[in-house]
Amino acid sequence: MDTLFKYASGMALALFAAGLTSCSKSDETAGGVTDIGNSVAQGIVVTEANQPVARARVVAYYDNWDKTSIEDSVVVEADNNGIFSLKFDSTRSVVIYAENGSESGLSRIQKGGDALVMVGHPRRLESRVAEAKSGYMRIVGRSDVATVKSDGSFAFDAMPVGEISLVYVESDQSQARLNFMTAVAGDTLKIPSLENKNEGWLTISDYHYYSGAAYGGIMVNVPDGISVPQDTATPEPVVPDTTAKDTTAVDTTEELAISLNLHMDGSDSVAKVYNNDGSVADSVNYVEGVSGKGILLKVGQFVEVGDIDPCAGDFTMSAWTKWSGYRGDGIYQLLFAEREDWMTGLSRFQLQYEFMTSSFVAVGDGMDLSGYGYAWLAKGNVERGGTLPMNEWSLLVLVNEGGKLYFYINGVLVSNKAGVPFAPKEVAAPLPFRIGGSEVPNDTWNGAIDEVKIESVARSAEWVKAEYEALAK
Structure with a gap:
């Protein structure tokens, strides 16, 4: 069965039993609808910092982009761990909305009936529809509308975070939509002019929004076959790199500013295991690794190797992992992170798996609207159309060369062949470098980790392939 929650480790179904409250006295939906089917959605509400929201x-709204208003709703309350469960009619289109105080967010129910809802402070949204002179804009799952003025401009004062479907309505008919995910950005999102030239889809004239990264505070989602702007600039001539590169899979004698080769079996003197509260872990789980023993971190644990800064230039980070997928308690899992405290801005870089998009993403400065602070690398989970197998040993390698990222899984480049532009966040001093988690308990990587390398050099594709073949089983 295709479900995020089947990967939950030791989580009882009772955790998802949230009290169901109805919008009407007689049934579980508003408007007197009684036949809502027998499907059950199970999910969790978290903050943008990946903390559960008690x-x-x-609210599950029956709504879709081709409608002009919400049809119905089902309301529940999450428990003290942010977990909720609700019944819904799977034959109808459903949008999940969550709120806690002034924070709110939108999401969708996955095919298996699971939902991850991220809440945050609402953003002001400003944009315009090219050539439009009337009508209004709506957000699927919300009742608010924004009037389209004679110059095509419109604005929402308080747009929720998360998965947004922005719809242009004219003459009481839904014309087209723009689907996007919000990134962790400022208080206002300003989206360039929207073109209504693809049947049913709005597009942005700036190609940067379709570069596979979060640009301008959003990550745009368009289906295959939809025409989007392309980068037509003539690329600068590429000067061949004649520097000899090491392509062996063994340690070299070259002198690097950073060169860590960690076996993750308790023998690495520089690697310490901590709990998310900063205390030294007194119980560490070492398991069978890809070579000898590896480490299986408990929720809230991470490995720290000191204040090093591989992001100061080119780098290669690699790790073998036997990944177990979604654990049922957050929207991110971190493999590498140069950070001390995300909430206070002490974060320079992290490589994470995002369950909202089922993708591997490198994050630098989430407030950098240029797109260089948030780099989408590749779809992750094989069972969701990605590239990372579950419950078997795989090698993940991230290479930064000249400000572009190259991401490999099992010796194969899975990110953009031209590299993904990326810039780490500027910080005043080096931060702790962490493996497998952070100060946030839910960030812990869900799976065994072994044979980690962190080097201040950009390794070649041949080196990556040789690394994989040396230990592949």
């Missing part, structure tokens, strides 16, 4: 109000 007692959040969760």
Whole structure:
């Protein structure tokens, strides 16, 4: 069965039992609809910092982009761990909305009936529809509308975070939509002019929004076959790199500013295991690794190797992992992170798996609207159309060369062949470098980790392939 929650480790179904409250006295939906089917959605509400939200109000709205208003709703309340469960009619299009105080967010129910809802402070949204002179804009799952003025401009004062479907309505008919995911950005999103030239889809004239990264504070989602702007600039001539590169899979004698080769079996003197509160872990789980023993971190644990800064220039980070997928308690899992405290801005870089998009993403400065602070690398989970197998040993390698990232899984480049532009966040001093988690408990990587390398050099594709073949089983 295709479900995020089947990967939950030791989580009882009772955790998802949230009290169901109805919008009407006689049934579980508003408007007197009684036949809502027998499907059950199970999910969790978290903040943008990946912390669970206790007692959040969760609403399932029956709505879709081709409608002009919400048809119905089901309301529940999350428990003290942010977990909720609700019944819904799977034959109808459903949007999940959650709120807690002033924070709110939108999401969708996955095919398996699971939902991850991220809440945050609402953003002001400003844009315009090219050549439009009337009508209004709506957000699927919300009742608010924004009037389209004679110059095509419109604005929402308080747009929720998360998965947004922005719809242009004219003459009481839904014309087209723009689907996007919000990134962690400022208080206002300003999206360039929207073109209504693809049947049913709005597009942005700036090609940067379709570069596979979060640009301008959003990550745009368009289906295959939809025409989007392309970068037509003539690329600068590429000067061949004649520097000899090491392509062996063994340690070299070259002198690097950073060169860590960690076996993750308790023998690495520089690697310490901590709990998310900063205390030294007194119980560490070492398991069978890809070579000898590896480490299986408990929720809230991470490995720290000191204040090093591989992001100062080119780098290669690699790790073998036997990944177990979604654990049921957050929207991110971190493999590498140069950070001390995300909430206070002490974060320079992290490589994470995002369950909202089922993708590997490198994050530098989430407030950098240029797109260089948030680099989408590749779809992750094989069972969701990605590239990372579950429950078997795989090698993940991230290379930064000249400000572009190259991401490999099992010796194969899975990110853009031209490299993904990326810039780490500027910080005043080096931060702790962490493996497998952070100060946030839910960030812990869900799977065994072994044979980690962190080097201040950009390794070649041949080197990556040789690394994989040396230990592949």
